[in-house]
Amino acid sequence: ALGEDEVAATKRVLGFDPEKSFEVADEVLAHTRQALDRGREAKAEWEKGFQEWRAAQPERAAEFDRIAACELPAGWEEKLPAFEAGKGVATRAASGKVLQALGAVIPELWGGSADLAGSNNTTIDPNSSFLPADNPLPGAKPYGRTIHFGIREHSMAAEMNGITLHGNTRVYGGTFLVFSDYMRNSVRLSALMHLPVTYVWTHDSIGLGEDGPTHQPVEHLASLRAIPGLNVVRPADANETAIAWREILKRYTKVFGKGAPHGLALTRQGVPTYEADENTVKGGYVRFEAEGGEPEVILIATGSEVHVAVEAREQLQAAGVPTRVVSMPCVEWFEEQDQGYRDSVLPPSVKARVSIEASIGLTWHKYVGEAGRTVSLEHFGASADGAVLFREFGFTAENVVAVARESLAVVSVR
Structure with a gap:
């Protein structure tokens, strides 16, 4: 920091009085305040054109008002795909089907991937690219729906923060979960600013x-869950994925300080599909209840x-051994529920x-307790x-059964 003597010397060089602080000359104020007049004129001209557009395009004006109010179009939930129980589907593939289905009815939804769109299933419209019109990619235009972020995960996340702060669109961006390392500082800022950005990992x-x-x-997973205000959602199957997307879109808000970013963690491999359960939105729920008495x-x-647990x-x-299976797609959503609900899912x-x-087991020790065990990857x-x-590495039904018996044995001797 400059000391008082250096500040005074600098002022003399620039022609200012070194004895005065924060002085603004009258001619500077007069010149600067001309910007107010220019601004009023510009706003009036823009408002005139805007009203003319509203009169000429009433349907588009109504859509603009809906988007500006952060409301979703009527009937959008009916477009969500439902997946047949029993069929094996990768959750990344289910997410892609959700995006393509909703893209047709939610025009403000757009996004892409950091060079992995084909693997992330994040192409909302293959015939529409957010690029200059003369770009050779299909459907290139300044209002394209698919963003080609390039191989720059941190930049992608930073751009999504800026897009969300600007408002009036809902943006998502994808990459492999392991590459969330590259974007962590921008993801942390999403949480710090309470921005409803959606990450597809x-x-x-x-x-x-x-x-x-x-x-x-x-x-x-544990590292991302440690970021305050970030909701990490790891759905068990295709139907949980669709419900999770629906819940994320419903939670979107333009009220500064009220939103939250979400990160979807999705599988490459196919997993069994179960009947849809609306309790997915509570973050944790009883997927299969114990039979033959209270759960042991x-x-x-x-x-x-989840299918290994099943x-x-x-x-x-x-x-x-009466056994309950709890699917916990989002720890943060589960922690939002009242104690009564949480105890109904995980009875003390x-x-x-x-x-x-x-993954490493850091998340789970608070849920399994002293007598519990974790099947994790350390x-x-x-x-x-x-x-x-x-x-x-032990992610088999047989190993889970053996570990469950260890936990049961600990409980029996206490």
């Missing part, structure tokens, strides 16, 4: 396979590991619990087929 576990440990996220053990899982439940039930009386997530992955890695 695919290839969310070792299930991505042969790309190997450099591309397999391990610590990323609770299996808590997210994403592609298979483990079948084995435990067959052995006479049931001490035997197992969490299953192909090391880097390897280069092999995703199914092989799940088997080798």
Whole structure:
């Protein structure tokens, strides 16, 4: 910082009185305030043209008013795809179908990917690109719906923050979950500014396979959940994915300080599809209830590991152990619920619990408690087929059953 003597010397060089501070000459004020007159004239001219446009284009004006009010078009929820139970679908593919279905009815929804659109399934309209009209890509125009961000994850996230601050559109951007490392500072700013930005992170576990440990996220889910104000959503199947997108769009707000960014963590590999459950929007819910009495053990899982928990439940039930499966797609949404609801999903009386997530287990210790166990990944992955890695690293029904019995044994001796 300049000291008083240097400040005074600088003022003398510039022709100012060194004894005066924050002095603004009258001629400077007069010149600057001319901008007010120019602004009034410009606004009046713009308002005249705007009113002429409204009169000539009443339907588009009504749509503009809807978008400016941050409302969604009537009937948009009816366009959401529903997925047949039993069929294996990758959640990234389900997300892509949701975007293409909603893109046709929500014109303010747009986005793209940091060079991985084909893998992220983030192309909302293949015939519309946000580019200069003379660009050779299909459908290039200044009002295109698909954004080609390029290989620049941090820039993509920063741009989405700016787009959201500008208002009147709803933007999303995709990349692999492991590359969220590159964009973390911009994601953190999304949360800090309470901006309803949507991140689409695919290839969310070792299930991505042969790309190997450099591309397999391990610590990323826990690390992103640690950002205050960021909601991380890891749906179990295609129907949870559709409901999650619906909830994210409904939570969108233009009220500064009231919004929240969301990050969808989606699978590369296909996972079984279950019947849609509206309790998805509560962040955690009973996916399958215990049979034959009150649950003796609770299996808590997210994403592609939910079906592993379901298979483990079948084995435990067959052995006479009433077992509940809880799907927890969004810890943050679950924590928003009242204590009564949370206790109904995770009864305090049931001490035997197992969490299953192909990531480090930092998130889950508070939910499984002292007698509980975690089936997690506390090391880097390897280069092999995703199914092989799940088997080798213990993400199997058989291992979950064995770990559940460990937890049950701890409870029985207390």
